Amino acid sequence: MKVQSRKPFEAIVGTENIKYSQAQLLAYSYDATANFQAKPDLVLSPRNSEEISEIVKICAKEQIPLVSRGSGTNLAAGTVPSQGGIILLFNKMNRILELDENNLTITVQPGVITQDINAYVEQKGLFYPPDPSSMKISTIGGNVSENSGGLRGLKYGVTKDYVRALTFVLPDGEIMKVGGKLAKDVAGYDLLSLLVGSEGTLGIITEITLKLIPLPASKMTGVAYFNSLEDAAKTVSAIISQKIIPATLEFMDKGTINAVEDFMSMGLPREAEAMLLMEQDGDPEQVERDIQQMIAIAKMEGATSTALASSIEEAELLKAGRRAALSALARKRPTTILEDATVPRSEIAKMVRAIQEIAEKYKVQINTFGHAGDGNLHPTCLTDVRDAEEMHRVEQAFEEIFLAAIELGGTITGEHGVGEMKAPYLEWKIGKSGIELMKHIKQSIDPGNIMNPGKVFAKETKMRLVIRGGH
Amino acid sequence: MKVQSRKPFEAIVGTENIKYSQAQLLAYSYDATANFQAKPDLVLSPRNSEEISEIVKICAKEQIPLVSRGSGTNLAAGTVPSQGGIILLFNKMNRILELDENNLTITVQPGVITQDINAYVEQKGLFYPPDPSSMKISTIGGNVSENSGGLRGLKYGVTKDYVRALTFVLPDGEIMKVGGKLAKDVAGYDLLSLLVGSEGTLGIITEITLKLIPLPASKMTGVAYFNSLEDAAKTVSAIISQKIIPATLEFMDKGTINAVEDFMSMGLPREAEAMLLMEQDGDPEQVERDIQQMIAIAKMEGATSTALASSIEEAELLKAGRRAALSALARKRPTTILEDATVPRSEIAKMVRAIQEIAEKYKVQINTFGHAGDGNLHPTCLTDVRDAEEMHRVEQAFEEIFLAAIELGGTITGEHGVGEMKAPYLEWKIGKSGIELMKHIKQSIDPGNIMNPGKVFAKETKMRLVIRGGH
Numbered sequence: 001m002k003v004q005s006r007k008p009f010e011a012i013v014g015t016e017n018i019k020y021s022q023a024q025l026l027a028y029s030y031d032a033t034a035n036f037q038a039k040p041d042l043v044l045s046p047r048n049s050e051e052i053s054e055i056v057k058i059c060a061k062e063q064i065p066l067v068s069r070g071s072g073t074n075l076a077a078g079t080v081p082s083q084g085g086i087i088l089l090f091n092k093m094n095r096i097l098e099l100d101e102n103n104l105t106i107t108v109q110p111g112v113i114t115q116d117i118n119a120y121v122e123q124k125g126l127f128y129p130p131d132p133s134s135m136k137i138s139t140i141g142g143n144v145s146e147n148s149g150g151l152r153g154l155k156y157g158v159t160k161d162y163v164r165a166l167t168f169v170l171p172d173g174e175i176m177k178v179g180g181k182l183a184k185d186v187a188g189y190d191l192l193s194l195l196v197g198s199e200g201t202l203g204i205i206t207e208i209t210l211k212l213i214p215l216p217a218s219k220m221t222g223v224a225y226f227n228s229l230e231d232a233a234k235t236v237s238a239i240i241s242q243k244i245i246p247a248t249l250e251f252m253d254k255g256t257i258n259a260v261e262d263f264m265s266m267g268l269p270r271e272a273e274a275m276l277l278m279e280q281d282g283d284p285e286q287v288e289r290d291i292q293q294m295i296a297i298a299k300m301e302g303a304t305s306t307a308l309a310s311s312i313e314e315a316e317l318l319k320a321g322r323r324a325a326l327s328a329l330a331r332k333r334p335t336t337i338l339e340d341a342t343v344p345r346s347e348i349a350k351m352v353r354a355i356q357e358i359a360e361k362y363k364v365q366i367n368t369f370g371h372a373g374d375g376n377l378h379p380t381c382l383t384d385v386r387d388a389e390e391m392h393r394v395e396q397a398f399e400e401i402f403l404a405a406i407e408l409g410g411t412i413t414g415e416h417g418v419g420e421m422k423a424p425y426l427e428w429k430i431g432k433s434g435i436e437l438m439k440h441i442k443q444s445i446d447p448g449n450i451m452n453p454g455k456v457f458a459k460e461t462k463m464r465l466v467i468r469g470g471h
Numbered sequence: 472m473k474v475q476s477r478k479p480f481e482a483i484v485g486t487e488n489i490k491y492s493q494a495q496l497l498a499y500s501y502d503a504t505a506n507f508q509a510k511p512d513l514v515l516s517p518r519n520s521e522e523i524s525e526i527v528k529i530c531a532k533e534q535i536p537l538v539s540r541g542s543g544t545n546l547a548a549g550t551v552p553s554q555g556g557i558i559l560l561f562n563k564m565n566r567i568l569e570l571d572e573n574n575l576t577i578t579v580q581p582g583v584i585t586q587d588i589n590a591y592v593e594q595k596g597l598f599y600p601p602d603p604s605s606m607k608i609s610t611i612g613g614n615v616s617e618n619s620g621g622l623r624g625l626k627y628g629v630t631k632d633y634v635r636a637l638t639f640v641l642p643d644g645e646i647m648k649v650g651g652k653l654a655k656d657v658a659g660y661d662l663l664s665l666l667v668g669s670e671g672t673l674g675i676i677t678e679i680t681l682k683l684i685p686l687p688a689s690k691m692t693g694v695a696y697f698n699s700l701e702d703a704a705k706t707v708s709a710i711i712s713q714k715i716i717p718a719t720l721e722f723m724d725k726g727t728i729n730a731v732e733d734f735m736s737m738g739l740p741r742e743a744e745a746m747l748l749m750e751q752d753g754d755p756e757q758v759e760r761d762i763q764q765m766i767a768i769a770k771m772e773g774a775t776s777t778a779l780a781s782s783i784e785e786a787e788l789l790k791a792g793r794r795a796a797l798s799a800l801a802r803k804r805p806t807t808i809l810e811d812a813t814v815p816r817s818e819i820a821k822m823v824r825a826i827q828e829i830a831e832k833y834k835v836q837i838n839t840f841g842h843a844g845d846g847n848l849h850p851t852c853l854t855d856v857r858d859a860e861e862m863h864r865v866e867q868a869f870e871e872i873f874l875a876a877i878e879l880g881g882t883i884t885g886e887h888g889v890g891e892m893k894a895p896y897l898e899w900k901i902g903k904s905g906i907e908l909m910k911h912i913k914q915s916i917d918p919g920n921i922m923n924p925g926k927v928f929a930k931e932t933k934m935r936l937v938i939r940g941g942h
Contacts (some may be wrong), residue, residue, distance in 0.1 A: 154609070184845055289754075344651065371655075441665075
């Protein structure tokens with residue numbers, strides 16, 4: 001249903017927290033995903049759980065879709081209001097509520113920028129490890145809704161590993177709290193984990209308590225360049241089988257290296273086929289030992305050159321280069337499509353090779369970078385949405401990439417979420433019965449389907465047109 | 472419904488894998504929980520997922536309850552077949568299937584004893600951290616179904632933090648697989664976390680893939696004794712606020728210390744009011760530094776004596792003493808009731824004091840030990856089920872203990888599960904809407920209610936008769 005009157009909503013949030021001009025609605029009609037757009041009827045900035053509860057109650061009665069939106073960095077069209085309705089913003093719910101140094105938790109509102117949490121707790125010698133590449137602009141509410149990953153996933157896990165308690169508004173408007181400042185809690189089903197990563201389809205998160213850990217005493221950063229993808233992949237495997245779990249182990253292919261070099265002029269070797277960026281954190285002795293051993297392993301596996309960052313500035317520059325990969329690539333052509341096919345760590349070389357072959361087959365430009373340590377790759381296609389014929393080939397290529405990932409024991413999305421874009425492919429990963437089970441859960445919690453409708457579940461599963469094998 | 476004929480089940484599992492004599496049924500009529508008993512109709516030992524699927528299909532048609540049982544160490548009557556039906560044993564599904572050293576995973580059948588997994592991977596320099604006190608006899612299938620904790624929960628988390636993939640049989644007999652050897656996977660709702668800790672009420676787990684980490688290079692164990700509970704609790708808080716996260720930080724009160732000393736004659740000081748057992752693992756330099764610092768903190772907070780284990784044997788003896796706490800207490804009287812009220816770490820002193828006051832109020836004998844580092848306490852009542860009047864007081868005391876835990880921001884169960892015993896109290900923790908939400912999920916997945924019926928959800932929530940406050 002469409003919003004019939006903005007008046008009741010204006011009464012709840014106040015005139016200063018409602019947007020409805022065409023220009024404003026257009027501004028919230030898209031997120032960071034290419035080629036998806038739909039205008040909402042209204043954009044609201046509620047100030048607390050109670051206001052959200054009031055809004056939800058009206059929406060439940062009038063069957064108005066509700067889409068929660070942080071900073072709109074979603075890469076799977078998860079925050080596009082594809083069926084209209086109301087966009088909820090969290091710019092008025094962006095406070096850090098409590099740092100509990102006894103229980104090592106921080107409680108925040110969903111609108112806090114993730115990096116602000118990291119910076120805030122680091123001042124106190126504490127550490128919130130999840131670090132999605134978008135952390136400078138993305139909100140913690142978005143991170144929780146998407147179960148965001150990041151560069152430190154291998155060693156420290158992902159967002160869900162740090163969520164201890166949530167307050168959320170159910171689709172009937174009830175305000176509920178799950179979890180607590182508890183390391184152990186098995187009182188019933190794990191609703192906390194169900195909500196994390198549910199992409200706004202089960203309720204609206206209004207308060208978040210996160211687990212913190214002590215800040216590692218030191219860190220060191222190294223880099224290795226390779227003549228072949230296989231050597232880089234073998235290095236990753238060898239590091240892990242030497243029982244080293246680095247804080248980050250990032251990969252960039254030749255195209256990405258060159259794009260970053262074009263963008264930042266850091267002095268990266270343009271002829272290298274692959275680059276590994278390695279970071280370890282922890283106690284100084286262990287960090288030094290691990291990083292030296294990783295460099296030695298890289299050399300043994302055929303690295304053409306290696307280097308240790310000699311200062312914090314140098315280390316930050318290297319990491320900034322990796323974090324800029326997407327922006328650097330995005331400058332090359334009008335449209336950038338960033339994917340996150342993920343495979344078991346042992347299959348990285350095969351997956352990168354498969355991506356290259358698929359790109360050649362469909363004559364599209366795909367560069368790959370990503371989190372080598374946890375098998376979470378970001379094949380990134382540079383294209384132009386205005387060219388329908390090319391876009392068709394891009395779509396085919398990505399379908400084949402998803403299949404390749406699944407065939408290698410992987411998944412269609414490691415950290416970006418399903419949203420609207422990947423919904424037609426979800427069944428490829430979880431099967432018909434997986435879809436059924438998830439739909440049962442969705443229907444039982446949100447029978448009116450007002451919470452981010454059209455996301456996660458597709459009207460139709462994509463036919464598997466492409467036949468694969470041989471990778 | 473009752474089982475009408477054992478023939479179809481015998482045809483599935485074979486005559487050697489079915490039990491139905493009265494003596495056999497009696498043997499599976501109870502678990503480690505006092506005062507709960509009910510006989511099953513049949514006990515089956517299926518050999519694979521397909522056999523379980525066949526069994527489930529018959530049970531779905533004939534509405535026969537199915538109760539999965541590992542070693543029956545459950546402490547909340549979770550494996551008592553309270554509505555009859557079939558007990559599924561996993562003694563024929565007890566193989567380690569694969570150790571994947573590239574992806575640091577192990578894949579096992581549910582019937583493997585947890586300690587066998589720990590021992591097996593340690594030979595390879597790898598580590599499966601969850602260590603429930605029952606690990607010598609409990610199965611990994613039981614651990615996963617209960618989301619078991621253990622002594623290392625504070626630093627390393629609990630079972631759910633290590634489950635990467637599950638194969639399970641749905642209530643309609645379908646065999647489904649969720650997850651993968653993936654550090655990151657956000658393809659749809661987190662079914663994996665929903666199944667872990669669901670106490671056999673959503674499906675039957677038939678294969679488990681666990682994440683492993685490198686085995687820490689060294690460990691050290693220390694102990695501190697205190698004249699007061701407060702000093703021990705302050706030590707716990709001070710250790711954490713010094714940014715040390717120990718591998719274990721265990722607590723025993725005076726009664727437990729004395730029971731262990733009666734049992735093992737280890738030379739524990741009988742006059743001490745509290746004991747803290749501390750262990751750190753990791754790289755040698757860091758372990759040495761942390762353990763020395765913890766001992767120093769204990770002294771500063773008023774420890775009457777402290778000691779460092781000077782050998783592995785001495786450390787093992789200290790830990791054996793703590794692990795024997797339950798057995799040592801259980802010798803004292805005919806019936807032992809072990810609870811696991813859990814509070815935020817900062818509230819431990821208040822909680823232990825509340826337990827003591829409640830025990831005095833109801834004139835029952837309750838000793839407390841547990842995982843101080845994660846606030847997971849085990850108040851243990853020594854009683855006699857044959858004394859109805861005393862048992863009534865015990866029940867009232869535990870009700871008041873649950874309330875005290877909830878009032879302190881805690882939970883009714885940290886690691887034992889809800890089962891049948893705590894089902895009447897679940898609403899106290901999660902509220903009416905929490906119960907409704909979980910029931911919706913249960914009904915949507917198991918509409919016939921054949922999977923461990925009568926567990927987690929109670930026919931009736933216990934009235935809150937006791938009025939608390941002041942703790």
